[in-house]
Amino acid sequence: MSKVVVVRYSGNGTKKGLSRPAYGVLLTAGMRALSGEKEAKAAVRKYLPSGVIGIKTNCLVRTLNSTPTALAEALSDLLTQAGFDENDIVIWERTNRELKNAGYTLNAASFGGRCLGTDTNGVGYGSRFYSSGEVNSLVSRILTDMVDYNVNLPVLKDHSIAGLSAGMKNMYGAIHNPNKYHDNNCDPFCAHVNNLAPIKKKNRLIILDAVKVQYNGGPGYVSEYVTYYDGVLLSDDPVAVDRIGLEILEHLRKANSLPPLEKVGRQVKYLRSAQQIGLGVADMQQIDVAVLLVDKNGRQTVGELF
Amino acid sequence: MDRRMFLRCLGCGAAVATASQTELVPEFLGGLQNACAFDFTKELSSVQARYYKKLEGGGIECTLCPRHCIVTDLERGYCGVRENRDDVYHTLVYGLPCALNIDPIEKKPLFHFYPGTTALSVATAGCNVNCKCCQNWEISQSRPEQTDNLDLSPKALVDICTHRNVPTIAYTYSEPVIFYEYMYDTAELGHKKAVKSVMITGGYIEQKPLADLMLQLDAIKVDLKAIREDYYRNFVGGKLKPVLDRLVQIKKAGMWLEIVYLVIPTLNDTEAEFKELAQWIKTNLGTDTPLHFSRFHPQYLLKNLPATPKKTLETAHAISRAEGLEFVYLGNVAGHPAESTYCPACGQVLIERRGYRIYQNNLKGNHCSKCGREIPGLF
Numbered sequence: 039m040s041k042v043v044v045v046r047y048s049g050n051g052t053k054k055g056l057s058r059p060a061y062g063v064l065l066t067a068g069m070r071a072l073s074g075e076k077e078a079k080a081a082v083r084k085y086l087p088s089g090v091i092g093i094k095t096n097c098l099v100r101t102l103n104s105t106p107t108a109l110a111e112a113l114s115d116l117l118t119q120a121g122f123d124e125n126d127i128v129i130w131e132r133t134n135r136e137l138k139n140a141g142y143t144l145n146a147a148s149f150g151g152r153c154l155g156t157d158t159n160g161v162g163y164g165s166r167f168y169s170s171g172e173v174n175s176l177v178s179r180i181l182t183d184m185v186d187y188n189v190n191l192p193v194l195k196d197h198s199i200a201g202l203s204a205g206m207k208n209m210y211g212a213i214h215n216p217n218k219y220h221d222n223n224c225d226p227f228c229a230h231v232n233n234l235a236p237i238k239k240k241n242r243l244i245i246l247d248a249v250k251v252q253y254n255g256g257p258g259y260v261s262e263y264v265t266y267y268d269g270v271l272l273s274d275d276p277v278a279v280d281r282i283g284l285e286i287l288e289h290l291r292k293a294n295s296l297p298p299l300e301k302v303g304r305q306v307k308y309l310r311s312a313q314q315i316g317l318g319v320a321d322m323q324q325i326d327v328a329v330l331l332v333d334k335n336g337r338q339t340v341g342e343l344f
Numbered sequence: 345m346d347r348r349m350f351l352r353c354l355g356c357g358a359a360v361a362t363a364s365q366t367e368l369v370p371e372f373l374g375g376l377q378n379a380c381a382f383d384f385t386k387e388l389s390s391v392q393a394r395y396y397k398k399l400e401g402g403g404i405e406c407t408l409c410p411r412h413c414i415v416t417d418l419e420r421g422y423c424g425v426r427e428n429r430d431d432v433y434h435t436l437v438y439g440l441p442c443a444l445n446i447d448p449i450e451k452k453p454l455f456h457f458y459p460g461t462t463a464l465s466v467a468t469a470g471c472n473v474n475c476k477c478c479q480n481w482e483i484s485q486s487r488p489e490q491t492d493n494l495d496l497s498p499k500a501l502v503d504i505c506t507h508r509n510v511p512t513i514a515y516t517y518s519e520p521v522i523f524y525e526y527m528y529d530t531a532e533l534g535h536k537k538a539v540k541s542v543m544i545t546g547g548y549i550e551q552k553p554l555a556d557l558m559l560q561l562d563a564i565k566v567d568l569k570a571i572r573e574d575y576y577r578n579f580v581g582g583k584l585k586p587v588l589d590r591l592v593q594i595k596k597a598g599m600w601l602e603i604v605y606l607v608i609p610t611l612n613d614t615e616a617e618f619k620e621l622a623q624w625i626k627t628n629l630g631t632d633t634p635l636h637f638s639r640f641h642p643q644y645l646l647k648n649l650p651a652t653p654k655k656t657l658e659t660a661h662a663i664s665r666a667e668g669l670e671f672v673y674l675g676n677v678a679g680h681p682a683e684s685t686y687c688p689a690c691g692q693v694l695i696e697r698r699g700y701r702i703y704q705n706n707l708k709g710n711h712c713s714k715c716g717r718e719i720p721g722l723f
Contacts, residue, residue, distance in 0.1 A: 098418055133489055157386075157489045167645070174645050198403060198416035215485050217424035218474050218581070255402065258417030 040275035040319040042282045043071045044329045046341050047249070047268045056249050060334060061112035061270070065245070067332045068272040069116070082120035085243045085274055089186025090126045091117055092240070096192045096208045097131045097140035099252075102259040104140035105191050109247055109270075113189065114151055129153040130180045132211040156180055156212075163214040170315075171230035175213035181236050188240045190276070194248040194283045196256035196263070196291075200224040201304035203257045204283040205244040205276050206232045206312065223304060226311035232276055233315055244279045246271040253290040265290055277318025278325045281309055282343075285322075289344045385495045388488055389438035393426055394525055395553050396433040404433045409472045409521055409548050410586040423522040424487040425470035437468035438526045439498070442483050442491035443517045448700040452514055452544050453636055453675055454602055455685060456721025457563045459695050460702045463542065464510045466501060467517035468493070468526065472548050474581040475569065476645035477608055484518040498530035505539045512562070516544035524553060531560035546580075547587040547594075554590055555597070563600040563722065566591055570605075570612040571621040579611060579646075588624070595629045600722055602634040604675065607652045607660055609640065618660040622667035631668045632720040637661060639676035654680070671720075689717035 045068040047060060056064070066078050073081035093113060095105035110129050117127055125148070131137045134144055134155035146154040146161075156162060156178040163176035164183070181188060192208035199220045200207050206228050210216035213234070219227035232238065247270055254263035267286060273279035284306055288298055299305055309320040319325055331341030395408040403416040406426060413421035415428040425437045445465045449457055469491040471484035478484055483491055501513060513534055515527045520543050531541035540562040547566040549557075558564075568587060569580050576584040594601045605621060607613050625633055637660045639652045657674045661682050664672045674682035678699040685695040692714040696704035706713045710723055 163490065198419065199414070214487070214490055215424070215474075217420050217422050217487070218485070220422070255416075257419065260402070260417075 039324055039326045040273065040278035041072060041326045041328070042271055042273040042275070042278050043068050044269050044271050044282065044327060044341070044343060045071070046329065046331050048331050048333045053266050055106055056108060056268075058108040058111050058115070061106070061109045062115055063332055063334060063336045064270050065112055065116050065272075067330055067336060067338055068245070068270060071328055071330055072272045072274070078116060079120040082116060086117070086120075086122075086187045086189070090128060090184060091122060092180060092185030092188040093127065093129045094181075094188055094190050094192075094208060094212065095129060095131050095137070095140070095142075096203075096211065097136040097142070098257055099259045100139045101141045103193060103195065103250055103252055103264070104136075105193055105247060106249070107141045109245075110142070110191060113191065113245065124151045125149050127151050128180060128185055130178070131155050132178070133157045154180070168234040168236065170233040171226055173213075173219060173227055173230040173234065175215055175231070175234060177214075177234060177236050178212045181212050181240060185240065187242045188237075190241050190244045192244070192246055193250075193252075194246055194267075194271075194287060195252035196254050196287060196299075197224075197304070198256065199304070200228060200308065201299040201306040202280060202284050202287060202309075204246050204280040206280050206308065209237050209241070212237060223307050225307035226315075228308035229312035229315055229317060232312065233317055238317070241276060242274060244271075244273055244276055246279055246283050248283065248286060251287065251290055253287055253294060254296055263294070265294065275318040275325075277309055277312045277320050281320050281322065281325060282327055284309065285343065384492045385440065386489075386493075387495075388436040389440055390429075390434050390436070391438040391525055393433040393435050394528075395550070398431055402431060404428050404431055406433060407550055408524060408553050409550060410583060411472060411548075420487075421472075423470045423472045423519075425468065425522050435523065435525050437470060437488050437493075437523050439496055440468055440488060440493040440526075441466050441496055441501075442469050442488070442493050443467040443480075444494065444496070446508070446510055447514065449512060449514070449542075450697060450700040450702070452516060452542065452565050453604065453673070454542060454563055454565055454600075455636070455673060455695070455697075456602065456634055456671070456719070456723070457542065457600060458511065458540075458722055459705060461512060462510050463512040463514035464501065464505050464508075465514045465516045466530075467515070467520070468523040469518065470522040471519040472522050472582070473519070473546055475546075476579045477606060477640060478644050479641075480517045481644045498526065498533045501530050502534045502537050502539050505534070506537055510539075512540040512542055514542050514544055519548070520545055521549045521553075524557065528557055528560055531557075535560065546582075547590045548582050549590060550586075551589070551593060554593060558594070558597050558599050561599065563602070564594050565602045565604060566594070567604050567606065568621070571617055571624060572612070575612050579608075588628070592628050595633070601629070602636065603629075604636045604638050605660075606638045606640055607656055608646065609649050609652055609656070611649070613652070613656050613660075615659060615663060618663040619667065622664040622669050626668050631670050633669070634671040634673065634721075635664055635669055636673045636675045637664075639674070641676070658682075685719070687712040687715060687717050687719070690715040694719060 045064045069081035073084045075081040097104040197203035313320040329341040469488040542563040670688040683697040
């Protein structure tokens with residue numbers, strides 16, 4: 039069984055996204071529930087024992103619906119509370135332009151919490167090709183050389199080709215040639231991108247932001263198809279967390295009178311392929327889903343997925 | 345960097361040119377950053393693409409190449425250099441070459457196109473296929489953010505040619521189809537300044553953009569990567585049929601055409617394939633279409649294969665000649681007799697080549713100096 043924790047925030051009446059403290063409450067509760075540890079520090083260390091920690095964002099859609107800076111900052115707070123030095127935290131994306139446009143403050147220096155794109159001078163992609171299936175790619179040196187472990191911090195949204203853009207699709211931002219792997223609804227390419235050795239080895243935790251969800255028209259921003267789910271999903275299984283993300287996405291589509299992704303030619307096939315190559319669990323019967331409802335003070339009750 | 349500064353940089357490269365005959369700057373400009381005062385730009389262009397259509401319900405369909413990528417907002421096509429921005433499709437590499445060099449025209453190779461002249465070779469990042477044998481994969485399989493790009497307008501390219509007496513611009517190295525607009529505008533401007541343009545391509549382009557482009561070009565060399573559809577599917581990431589259709593289109597348009605076939609051990613090197621290839625060319629393009637068999641060297645994703653044995657190339661040559669093709673060449677085997685051009689009528693050596701150098705030219709205009717037979721091409 040794989041475990042996915044869904045933490046929903048009960049106090050977001052304004053529909054404007056969450057603040058850094060609010061995300062902090064969600065992350066703390068979520069990490070405790072996922073790890074089974076009482077203390078947040080122990081919970082974090084269970085997945086990220088030591089070293090330099092990367093935080094891979096998804097900043098495609100400027101400030102409209104990228105990984106919120108508040109979420110990345112809240113995760114950095116959690117890491118420092120767990121004893122990581124801020125010098126050992128690297129927020130990253132494929133380009134500096136995308137980070138800046140999403141509201142992040144770049145810092146490519148060797149001290150302080152770093153925030154940089156793979157296109158930063160002196161970074162780039164490694165010279166070694168990593169292969170899995172038909173995928174042959176160079177991988178960002180941020181992932182291969184700079185960090186010891188990575189937290190994947192994507193945004194839940196519809197994708198015009200893949201059907202689902204969540205954690206696995208976000209790792210397209212770690213390779214040099216993502217445009218080559220979109221045929222056939224990204225299947226099985228998305229699975230194989232995540233099976234590339236550095237990605238598979240270093241991705242230890244996925245925290246999927248589902249506070250604001252683009253349930254149709256993604257991965258760009260189309261305001262008429264945006265809704266608020268007010269939750270984050272946490273797991274160490276990259277397939278299972280996407281599988282639950284897909285359940286939520288399909289539910290939101292149905293609630294807004296849209297057909298299932300399969301009916302519009304965007305069946306999410308790569309999850310099954312990912313399970314077949316042993317990357318994680320796509321079968322709902324093998325996923326233990328825990329849903330928590332948390333208020334701004336951290337009080338928890340059992341919540342519902344929908 | 346303005347044109348004057350760039351030309352000054354080329355001037356500083358002239359010492360290199362003296363030493364190596366033709367090379368002014370390295371093919372990939374990244375290696376030049378510490379050697380010369382080039383300015384590179386990190387900015388991408390935002391010029392509207394010319395071949396796409398908007399789709400109902402959002403998104404666009406690119407109609408430039410047979411892939412017909414459907415691209416939604418903020419996404420890119422397979423080539424990696426065209427992006428949808430609010431349902432307007434943009435080329436990101438207009439005026440942003442990442443490779444620039446002055447080459448012998450024989451290097452393209454074009455053997456029947458003003459032999460012994462040079463061409464300013466230009467490329468941007470990106471490609472619309474993904475050949476596992478690509479020798480320029482560092483730029484062809486990259487996005488423009490990942491390459492070191494110069495800011496050089498079509499006018500700047502043409503000015504380089506006129507100032508350096510380079511008669512031709514070759515769009516080459518990566519896949520010029522993906523920088524179509526830049527190529528088209530440069531070629532159009534070049535013609536006004538008596539600078540010719542040649543496209544070195546895989547031929548993976550749609551009929552209409554090719555027809556429009558040919559109005560501005562002087563010659564095309566097509567890499568026909570195989571004569572079997574499954575090779576294109578497994579090792580190219582494209583389809584053979586559109587390439588064959590475009591070859592016929594080029595020939596019918598009267599554009600000068602030469603073909604290169606890279607012979608890769610175990611993948612496209614059977615005698616049956618060589619025969620099929622020669623017969624197809626003979627039937628569809630004519631026996632006077634030059635065919636170059638090029639030797640493969642292990643690289644990119646095919647490092648596990650050996651270099652092509654010379655004997656295999658000679659077999660391909662013999663089969664093609666036996667099928668009636670009149671101008672068959674071997675490439676990447678410097679010093680081989682099949683690098684030279686022979687008169688199909690009397691056997692006289694017309695152009696003797698070794699590597700990219702020409703040692704004899706026995707043509708009189710377009711004719712054999714011995715028997716007077718007309719030789720196709722532009723001489």
